[in-house]
Amino acid sequence: MKQEISEILNAFKENQKNRGRLLINCPDQPGIIAAVSKFLFDHGANIMESSQYSTNPEGGSFFIRIEFECSELQEKKEELTSEFQEIAEKFSMDWKLSLVSELKKTAIFVSKELHCMRELLLEWQGGDLMTDISLVISNHEDAREIVERLGIPFHYIPATKENRAEAEAKQLSLLKEHEIDVIILARYMQILTPDFVAAHPYKIINIHHSFLPAFVGARPYDRAYQRGVKLIGATSHYVTDDLDEGPIIEQDIMRVDHRDQVEDLKKIGRSIERSVLARAVKWHLEDRVIVHGNKTILF
Amino acid sequence: MKQEISEILNAFKENQKNRGRLLINCPDQPGIIAAVSKFLFDHGANIMESSQYSTNPEGGSFFIRIEFECSELQEKKEELTSEFQEIAEKFSMDWKLSLVSELKKTAIFVSKELHCMRELLLEWQGGDLMTDISLVISNHEDAREIVERLGIPFHYIPATKENRAEAEAKQLSLLKEHEIDVIILARYMQILTPDFVAAHPYKIINIHHSFLPAFVGARPYDRAYQRGVKLIGATSHYVTDDLDEGPIIEQDIMRVDHRDQVEDLKKIGRSIERSVLARAVKWHLEDRVIVHGNKTILF
Amino acid sequence: MKQEISEILNAFKENQKNRGRLLINCPDQPGIIAAVSKFLFDHGANIMESSQYSTNPEGGSFFIRIEFECSELQEKKEELTSEFQEIAEKFSMDWKLSLVSELKKTAIFVSKELHCMRELLLEWQGGDLMTDISLVISNHEDAREIVERLGIPFHYIPATKENRAEAEAKQLSLLKEHEIDVIILARYMQILTPDFVAAHPYKIINIHHSFLPAFVGARPYDRAYQRGVKLIGATSHYVTDDLDEGPIIEQDIMRVDHRDQVEDLKKIGRSIERSVLARAVKWHLEDRVIVHGNKTILF
Amino acid sequence: MKQEISEILNAFKENQKNRGRLLINCPDQPGIIAAVSKFLFDHGANIMESSQYSTNPEGGSFFIRIEFECSELQEKKEELTSEFQEIAEKFSMDWKLSLVSELKKTAIFVSKELHCMRELLLEWQGGDLMTDISLVISNHEDAREIVERLGIPFHYIPATKENRAEAEAKQLSLLKEHEIDVIILARYMQILTPDFVAAHPYKIINIHHSFLPAFVGARPYDRAYQRGVKLIGATSHYVTDDLDEGPIIEQDIMRVDHRDQVEDLKKIGRSIERSVLARAVKWHLEDRVIVHGNKTILF
CATH class of the missing domain: 3.40.50.170 (Formyl transferase, N-terminal domain)
Structure with missing residues (x-):
């Protein structure tokens, strides 16, 4: 049984190896989505699903969750993380990049x-x-x-x-x-x-x-x-x-x-x-x- | 408009003229349903819908709601009410007999x-x-x-x-x-x-x-x-x-x-x-x- | 594990040993409920839950399900079954008396x-x-x-x-x-x-x-x-x-x-x-x- | 009555005068969101709500609905519409820009x-x-x-x-x-x-x-x-x-x-x-x- 479950989990991890998630929370201001989507595009990542929410357009908080596909994601995770830092700082982001294949x-x-x-x-x-x-x-x-x-x-x-x-x-x-x-x-x-x-x-x-x-x-x-x-x-x-x-x-x-x-x-x-x-x-x-x-x- | 509504209500009253409702609440004890259903049967009333509930079979409260059809109900209401009194007293009932055609x-x-x-x-x-x-x-x-x-x-x-x-x-x-x-x-x-x-x-x-x-x-x-x-x-x-x-x-x-x-x-x-x-x-x-x-x- | 389940089921059977169910389906006519409830009352059974339904008061089918408590039910089942036969025949009933403690x-x-x-x-x-x-x-x-x-x-x-x-x-x-x-x-x-x-x-x-x-x-x-x-x-x-x-x-x-x-x-x-x-x-x-x-x- | 409704609708139109909606449907490809969000940012529009969906990342259809706020929107509608044409052509978009204040x-x-x-x-x-x-x-x-x-x-x-x-x-x-x-x-x-x-x-x-x-x-x-x-x-x-x-x-x-x-x-x-x-x-x-x-x- 344990083995069967391992097989299910492993198949999932293999299947989702190029799938990533980006979660961001920052003060709302114009240009956030433009900057983030440009970053992903420039790094060869294709946005598959994206949801966002602003508590209040004038001076509120902004939240976004993006699921993307990116070939060789496991190899590129470190690079993406390090290069995203610049945008994150510019917009004072609290953020997290995670891989779907890294099970919690x-x-x-x-x-x-x-x-x-x-x-x-x-x-x-x-x-x-x-x-x-x-x-x-x-x-x-x-x-x-x-x-x-x-x-x-x-x-x-x-x-x-x-x-x-x-x-x-x-x-x-x-x-x-x-x-x-x-x-x-x-x-x-x-x-x-x-x-x-x-x-x-x-x-x-x-x-x-x-x-x-x-x-x-x-x-x-x-x-x-x-x-x-x-x-x-x-x-x-x-x-x-x-x-x-x-x-x-x-x-x-x-x-x-x-x-x-x-x-x-x-x-x-x-x-x-x-x-x-x-x-x-x-x-x-x-x-x-x-x-x-x-x-x-x-x- | 008012006239249209009156017509709807009057048609309903005519249609339901023989329909009555009996609501009873009394201390639970054996024989209540037998007595009530015999009473209705003896007076020519046919039970159409009946729901009951006991809070607790031993010494609790008993509730029943019966909808029945009885020809000439409007004429017989007083008689039914007066003759039900005997059963009501025997079982210490809190009860009400109402006619569907008498709108609230x-x-x-x-x-x-x-x-x-x-x-x-x-x-x-x-x-x-x-x-x-x-x-x-x-x-x-x-x-x-x-x-x-x-x-x-x-x-x-x-x-x-x-x-x-x-x-x-x-x-x-x-x-x-x-x-x-x-x-x-x-x-x-x-x-x-x-x-x-x-x-x-x-x-x-x-x-x-x-x-x-x-x-x-x-x-x-x-x-x-x-x-x-x-x-x-x-x-x-x-x-x-x-x-x-x-x-x-x-x-x-x-x-x-x-x-x-x-x-x-x-x-x-x-x-x-x-x-x-x-x-x-x-x-x-x-x-x-x-x-x-x-x-x-x-x- | 199997033993734990047996214990749960046995406790249930013991607990419900006096609980019975009567299911009836027959042509609708006045007096059914009166007869059935009198029968149960006369045999010392107390109705705990009862639901009924008539497809059509004039010449339709009548259905009733009664749950009752009756002391010594397991011993009295045969007697109840045999004596109910008379009512069942009078009203042409299709019926079943079952004990909750007899698990399907x-x-x-x-x-x-x-x-x-x-x-x-x-x-x-x-x-x-x-x-x-x-x-x-x-x-x-x-x-x-x-x-x-x-x-x-x-x-x-x-x-x-x-x-x-x-x-x-x-x-x-x-x-x-x-x-x-x-x-x-x-x-x-x-x-x-x-x-x-x-x-x-x-x-x-x-x-x-x-x-x-x-x-x-x-x-x-x-x-x-x-x-x-x-x-x-x-x-x-x-x-x-x-x-x-x-x-x-x-x-x-x-x-x-x-x-x-x-x-x-x-x-x-x-x-x-x-x-x-x-x-x-x-x-x-x-x-x-x-x-x-x-x-x-x-x- | 009619006047009361007019007042409700007019208050809504005044309140929403700077709110616009952009609906897009086009073949999926990388860079769409980046381009659209940059366009809105460059024109002073702030994205308030955005939803998107891809039928299939490889060669499927892409859909997005964006609600945005933009000051002087009623005056700028024509300009926005005309200038968006370039992006629309690049990505073969079927699209519509509408004003919330223009009631259907x-x-x-x-x-x-x-x-x-x-x-x-x-x-x-x-x-x-x-x-x-x-x-x-x-x-x-x-x-x-x-x-x-x-x-x-x-x-x-x-x-x-x-x-x-x-x-x-x-x-x-x-x-x-x-x-x-x-x-x-x-x-x-x-x-x-x-x-x-x-x-x-x-x-x-x-x-x-x-x-x-x-x-x-x-x-x-x-x-x-x-x-x-x-x-x-x-x-x-x-x-x-x-x-x-x-x-x-x-x-x-x-x-x-x-x-x-x-x-x-x-x-x-x-x-x-x-x-x-x-x-x-x-x-x-x-x-x-x-x-x-x-x-x-x-x-």
Whole structure:
């Protein structure tokens, strides 16, 4: 199985070897697109997809995401990066050039509820989630068998309020060792310390089981039941220091009715949580999410 | 025009003259359905549609809504009502027998934003909203022309924090004079006093421009914009003393994205508000909504 | 793992041991509900949920589904069944009394595309699909590992146009041996013979990868791409002799746009197929689907 | 009323006086974006929103839509148009430069069912549909009062199979006289001749009452009812010579169930038709729809 997944990932990397992505965020001013598109043209890169957004034409921020094809891209990446520096400085750009063939390394954190992790693994096995799942960390043993069977390292790290510092030290060491790019909290029921969060700015993706900002905090399905809402939802967001207040990446809802008890809401909710988290992760992996203030721009 | 609408309503009343509805709410116990269905059978009524719900089989509440056909129903209504009393007492029922042909009388309250009222009038003219719209009350003159053109009495009653008592006195007098059954707040931007609300229990339907309980209170679109949500919504609910806390009848949402400014959210929101309110009103008019605690049961 | 699933299923069976379902289909006439509800009341059964539908009050068909609780139900099943016979004859009923604790036995047929089977197994492991998955049959070896790991027997039966009779003979023998109640075609890419279909009336559930009746037949995503539709869908239906013409159980759609190539439509489609099939199977397992002519009634 | 609408439209035109749109369609090749963005930059235009699409990077078609702000745009339009000619020729562009402040002139065709026209007028009165509705043409008198009350000329032109040539001659003369840019068939139940269609390429927008390609042709709701679908829909498309086969602009669906009779499907369908047509018209008016082959690109 592990071998089959490797084959899928390798075929993808080979297939996409000349595909690059350029993400830019800078103060808006005339001429940015002209300069960037001229640069790519001059270097033999053909723009395949491009999305942009200005918060406000007069003195606002400008964002652009470009996907391009460029022959011999892997060899030319360094040259492109170095030569783009001049434009970047002229326009005060915050920017990133990445290769589609360089898959992001992912760590999944999970507790006892496994449906979100299962969805990610299901999509991954089917070739619909292009990433290198490097390890799974859990404060329970429940996920071990599923994870190891796919050839993914599984680490059981008990985590409680009391041992938080020690547990996070172990986690950080593993994340560093594996050079992790993205941390996915797939219903991981522990709070992370501000230090842990600060070490991974906009690289930790959480799934919250309500349509935020409704039902921030604990037991959202119980509270949805009490309030008698006709829709329940889930929200995937980047983790920041403020609980459930980070930039929202994706949300979705489903209808419920008066016959649904709390247990039914949880069951329906599981299927929303699964798909919302999977979409948010996919967009992040494709560099489609840009954080701006406490919001996201989705390209 | 007014005549065309009268014709639609009269045809409906004639067509539905033998159609009745029985709504029951009582403590759950075995034998309720058996007793009610035997009663209807013995009186020559044929059950056309029936929905029921028990909150909890052991000692909970039981709700049932039955639509039936019964020849000569208008003549037999009194007899049915009087003879059902025995069963009602045996099972401690809170109940209501109504005739579909006896249209509810509706008053619409509106301010300057007319889209919700326009939707209701559009559905009404098209024969999709079966009610007698008896009057429109507004604290502005904007709606007058549209309303009067359809032959509906329009009453301009200025309303501010200062003259609330006086304005409500006028409103109450009109509602009484017209024997109003339902009050629809179609974006009426004034707060009603507890006395006004108490005089119309679960008969005032409001549309709030957010998916409650998110963004309770003022300026929900501005706050949705600030929070960076990916979905905006609207909620129709019965008005109670707690602002935006009454039993929810219907909610819906639409997707928005980072390009949508507050003005765009409002525009998109208008179309959600319109359809959510129209659905809630329709269900109320068809006696499909039963309030239980602070929730609604929709049959 | 297999043991964990057994534990989930056993806990469910114990928990639901007194829960029964009564499904009835008969010519409509007054007094049916009165008779049935009196029967249940007299036998100490308490109605928990009830749904009914009449195609046409005058001379049409009547359908009802009742869920009830009755102490010692497993012991009393035979008695209830035998005594209900009298009412059934009086009203010419086609009827079925079943126990929730007697799980249906399921066979999954699959080919090379595994996403639908994976979804069913994921829901099953999570306790969201209550059935006894007795075996998986495939004309390819791809699914073997996943299936056997869960302790489910896997049978590889090569199937081509040429060996259809022989292959179906093997399949039928396995289905008989395992006393299968439901056959799920989870993207099984072989056509079944009329004899095979006739042997399992309304017991074979298929997933078709389009919103029927659009794109009946082969290659629906290619044709959807050619037509430039803005929505793609999937349809789950009972298999009959007419290809893709059987009674529809469930359908759903997702939005697509001009950027989506055929491969993207397939990817998006996979996630619709998964959830549509899972919902249809769940409703079938809960006896919520009644076939009437070429349509389904969903309770 | 008419005056209020004029005020809304005039405020919009004043507000948007410096906003322009550039739509381009040409064979794909490197350097297009670089050239266009340099041109706009050199002429003092600031790109506010830009969307592009390539059918196929190697030898395919390239499409771009740019919204820009440029001071004194109304005065500079001619200069921009003339100077862009050089780039257009170099890249073999099919292109159009338009001013947001130059509202398109619209004619609505309607028959007896008025809900789609009412929706358009409702959005228009609310400032959500920016166009100059120049006239309404109908083969019935039903719409006259509503239309004339808003100060829009109404023309009753009886249309039957027999008098088609004569009726279309009158229609064409009116369309010419009013210099109509867009024709909206808001449930106009007459077939247009190939000559009429050919005279308005991709300028006639129809609403078909099914999710095409399901239920092409007449009586789609009756056929949807017969087939037992669980979703019904509506499709807005450009009219071409092939009935219901033109490029699709927008589609949407709503759920239905076994209780819905044909009349219910029509009622539910009316609300889908209304919103689908309104969205399609809005996108067309904002130059967001580009036809490519028999499909649309929506920017």
